[in-house]
Amino acid sequence: MRRFLNAGSVALPTFLMALVASVPLYAQLGGRPAEQWAIVLESGRRLGSLEIENVVSLIEIQQGQVVADLGAGTGVFSVPLARAVGATGTVLAVEVDQGFLPMIDAKAREAGLDNIQSVLGEFTDPNLPRSDVDVAFFHDVLHHIDQRQEYLMTVASYMAPGSRMVVVDYDMNQPRVPHGNQPEMLISPEQVAGWMANAGFVVSRELDLFEEKFFVIYTKVDQ
Numbered sequence: 001m002r003r004f005l006n007a008g009s010v011a012l013p014t015f016l017m018a019l020v021a022s023v024p025l026y027a028q029l030g031g032r033p034a035e036q037w038a039i040v041l042e043s044g045r046r047l048g049s050l051e052i053e054n055v056v057s058l059i060e061i062q063q064g065q066v067v068a069d070l071g072a073g074t075g076v077f078s079v080p081l082a083r084a085v086g087a088t089g090t091v092l093a094v095e096v097d098q099g100f101l102p103m104i105d106a107k108a109r110e111a112g113l114d115n116i117q118s119v120l121g122e123f124t125d126p127n128l129p130r131s132d133v134d135v136a137f138f139h140d141v142l143h144h145i146d147q148r149q150e151y152l153m154t155v156a157s158y159m160a161p162g163s164r165m166v167v168v169d170y171d172m173n174q175p176r177v178p179h180g181n182q183p184e185m186l187i188s189p190e191q192v193a194g195w196m197a198n199a200g201f202v203v204s205r206e207l208d209l210f211e212e213k214f215f216v217i218y219t220k221v222d223q
């Protein structure tokens with residue numbers, strides 16, 4: 001009896017500890033399996049509304065720059081970003097969902113581009129392979145990130161003064177904002193400006209391209 005109890009009292013906490021360790025501390029908000037999500041992300045209606053070429057051109061990316069496409073999904077922006085940085089530049093297409101990485105790689109191959117590197121990130125760290133990122137680009141992503149302040153601080157650690165973060169996302173102040181019934185998925189440009197300030201970035205340009213989304217460029221200042 002004693003042996004049985006001893007065995008149980010050791011086994012149960014060990015089992016619980018293993019279970020707790022296997023559950024990620026954070027998750028993404030509003031996520032779904034990559035294969036399902038890809039259908040939505042690549043729908044003609046969505047792609048037609050994104051103004052992809054306009055957005056990329058307004059960021060004024062220079063040839064040779066390093067751009068991190070954070071939460072790249074299927075890579076709809078990774079390809080035009082890679083064309084903007086040219087053969088001497090690099091796009092780091094980061095995803096927390098491994099299922100998207102082969103889709104990004106296939107898109108790059110089909111486009112004949114070898115300057116897109118897909119990267120498996122973590123929920124609070126994009127795990128970038130280099131810390132000379134010139135532009136960190138978030139398109140339709142920040143409202144899916146759980147620990148936004150922590151994530152932005154970590155991204156900032158891969159960037160030098162003068163580098164830029166770009167956010168295009170839905171504004172909770174607009175009447176037809178998606179996820180309107182999920183308060184945890186709503187963000188405003190004012191909130192983002194606050195998180196950016198804590199990460200060492202100031203608003204350098206606000207672009208008036210969309211009605212329901214904000215499109216803001218932030219620049220890292222010397223601290």
Ligand SMILES: C[S@@+](CC[C@H](N)C(=O)[O-])C[C@H]1O[C@@H](n2cnc3c(N)ncnc32)[C@H](O)[C@@H]1O
Pocket residue numbers: 028029031041070071072073074075076077094095096097100121122123124138139140141144145146151
């Ligand atoms: C709505 S999709 C947008 C994809 C792409 N940026 C686009 O506009 O087509 C949001 C993406 O963010 C990714 N994501 C969510 N949290 C993330 C995190 N912490 N780090 C990197 N990617 C994340 C999701 O896996 C998903 O692919």
